[in-house]
Amino acid sequence: VGDSSVLTCLIKGQISMLTWTITSKAGDNCTLVYRIDTNMTHRTKCSDNINWTFRDGLAPALEIQQVEIAQEGIYRCDAASTDGNFHMTYNLTVLAPPRLSLYCDEQGSPVCEAAVGKPPAQLSWVPESNSTAEERHHDNGTVTVLSTLTACSTNVTNVTTCMVSHPAGNWSQSIAC
Numbered sequence: 001v002g003d004s005s006v007l008t009c010l011i012k013g014q015i016s017m018l019t020w021t022i023t024s025k026a027g028d029n030c031t032l033v034y035r036i037d038t039n040m041t042h043r044t045k046c047s048d049n050i051n052w053t054f055r056d057g058l059a060p061a062l063e064i065q066q067v068e069i070a071q072e073g074i075y076r077c078d079a080a081s082t083d084g085n086f087h088m089t090y091n092l093t094v095l096a097p098p099r100l101s102l103y104c105d106e107q108g109s110p111v112c113e114a115a116v117g118k119p120p121a122q123l124s125w126v127p128e129s130n131s132t133a134e135e136r137h138h139d140n141g142t143v144t145v146l147s148t149l150t151a152c153s154t155n156v157t158n159v160t161t162c163m164v165s166h167p168a169g170n171w172s173q174s175i176a177c
Contacts, residue, residue, distance in 0.1 A: 001097070001118075002066050004065045004067065005064045005092065006061050007090050007092075008061040009060050012083040012084070014081055016035070016036050017080045018036075018079045019033045019034075019077070020075065020077050021076045022074070023074045024070060024072060025073045026069075026071075030044065030047070034052060050062065050063070050071075051063055051065075072092055073091075074090070075091075077089075094118065097169055098114035098145070100115075100171050104175065109149050111146060111148045112125075112147045112162030112164070116142040120135055120145050121143075121166040124165070125147070125160055125162060126163060126172075132147070132148050133147045134146045159174050160174065
């Protein structure tokens with residue numbers, strides 16, 4: 001989420017027409033067509049952050065600036081050239097890093113929250129102890145994970161650390177309740 005993504009369309013020969021068909025999981029379909037002979041482009045139901053990118057010596061590409069969760073889906077490039085017809089398909093998966101917060105609840109137990117991540121974050125505690133985890137699924141496909149430490153060990157320290165593991169990164173925070 002928020003990063004840019006560039007999808008290239010590998011083609012042999014001289015291009016005559018190029019089409020990107022986007023089928024998003026959110027149900028919004030988009031089509032971009034470019035004809036070389038008329039230098040014309042046509043777009044149907046495409047977000048403003050999706051555009052062509054043509055650079056000398058490089059394959060034509062589709063650039064998505066500041067990717068949003070709703071743009072997750074299948075991206076297909078179809079090209080006609082002097083060497084034949086070519087196509088390439090991408091399955092774009094969008095990761096949303098969770099927002100981490102750590103606090104003490106009314107009973108004085110540490111609570112770790114990894115909010116609105118996609119996919120759900122994995123939470124663990126240091127030192128290891130009993131905990132309960134709860135997931136809250138949101139309409140946009142993100143998940144908030146809450147973990148409450150239910151039994152503290154009898155270690156000398158009362159500082160606990162929440163470890164968050166996610167494909168977008170790993171984080172930790174410590175607290176004493």
